[in-house]
Amino acid sequence: MANRSAPRPSPARPLLPLAALPLAALxxxxxxxxxxxxxxxxxxxxxxxxxxxxxPHQDGHLVFTLLALHCGIPGVTGTHSDALADGQFCSxxxxxxxxxxxxxxxxxxxxxxxxVSGRPARPDSFAMAVRRQHESISIGGHSLVEVELWYDxxxxxxxxxxxxxxxxxxxxxxxxxxAAHAPDGVVIRMKPLTE
Numbered sequence: 001m002a003n004r005s006a007p008r009p010s011p012a013r014p015l016l017p018l019a020a021l022p023l024a025a026l027x028x029x030x031x032x033x034x035x036x037x038x039x040x041x042x043x044x045x046x047x048x049x050x051x052x053x054x055x056p057h058q059d060g061h062l063v064f065t066l067l068a069l070h071c072g073i074p075g076v077t078g079t080h081s082d083a084l085a086d087g088q089f090c091s092x093x094x095x096x097x098x099x100x101x102x103x104x105x106x107x108x109x110x111x112x113x114x115x116v117s118g119r120p121a122r123p124d125s126f127a128m129a130v131r132r133q134h135e136s137i138s139i140g141g142h143s144l145v146e147v148e149l150w151y152d153x154x155x156x157x158x159x160x161x162x163x164x165x166x167x168x169x170x171x172x173x174x175x176x177x178x179a180a181h182a183p184d185g186v187v188i189r190m191k192p193l194t195e
Contacts, residue, residue: 049193050068050193051068051193053066053067053095054067054188054190056097057186057188058166058180058186059164059165059166059181059185059186060104060165060166060168060169060178060179060180060181061098061100061102061104061166061167061179062096062097062098062104062106062139062166062167063096063097063098063099064094064095064096064097064164064166064186064188065094065097066092066093066094066161066162066164066188066190067094067095067146068091068092068093068193069090069091069093069159069161069162069190069191069193070090070091070092070192070193070194070195071089071090071091071153071193071194071195072088072194072195073085073088073089073090074088074089074195076089076127076130076150077130078129078130078131078132079132081129081130082130083126083127083130085127085152086152087120087152087154087155087157088152088153088154088155088157089127089150089151089152089153090113090150090153090157090159091148091149091150092113092149092151092162093146093147093148093149094111094147094148094162094164095145095146096137096144096146096147097143097144098139098140098141098142098143098144099142100142101141101142102141102169102173103138103139103140103141104138104139104166104167104169105136105138105139105167105169106136106137106139106145106147106166106167107135108128108133108135108136108147108149109122109123109135110164110165110185111123111162111163111165112162112185113151113153113159113161113162113163114159114160114161114163114187114189115157115158115159115160115161116151116154116159120151120152120153120157121151121153122151123149123150123151124150124151124152127150127152128148131148133147133148133150134147149162159192160189160190161187161188161189161190162187162190163184163185163186163187164185164186164188165181165182165184165185165186166181166185167179167181168181
């Protein structure tokens with residue numbers, strides 16, 4: 001019969017020399033690349049300025065909170081494309097909450113910039129496509145989404161906030177009138193940060 005005794009462990013090998021090799025190579029690479037030229041380069045860190053979010057505003061069944069508003073953005077970049085603004089891009093980050101137990105639809109084209117008139121007040125369809133944002137979202141009961149809105153506005157535009165519009169669904173099951181809403185949406189005032 002074959003010897004079936006437990007195998008004996010191999011003698012311990014010193015790990016320190018093996019672990020030290022990658023560390024030594026890293027230190028060599030860092031010191032070789034850290035040549036002091038005597039000049040300083042400006043920091044490329046992005047602006048850390050932030051805004052407090054707005055208070056929640058309800059229109060129809062949906063509740064909107066403007067989380068951030070930025071203007072002066074020269075271009076937009078996505079996973080497969082990019083675009084330069086004709087004027088400047090303004091970007092809004094918006095939380096849309098559906099506290100109702102039913103589905104309600106959020107429609108992008110109904111959200112307009114305040115202080116801008118005409119077509120630029122509506123979301124820019126190409127910039128929205130670059131950022132892969134939906135044209136409308138059916139929000140489930142007791143759910144919320146956060147979305148980006150992108151606008152291409154004139155360089156001299158004086159943006160003062162965002163006009164949001166919720167759904168116009170019936171107020172309740174079997175109701176014949178829509179939920180309470182402002183006829184032209186609700187204005188959320190916010191001074192945009194500039195990039």
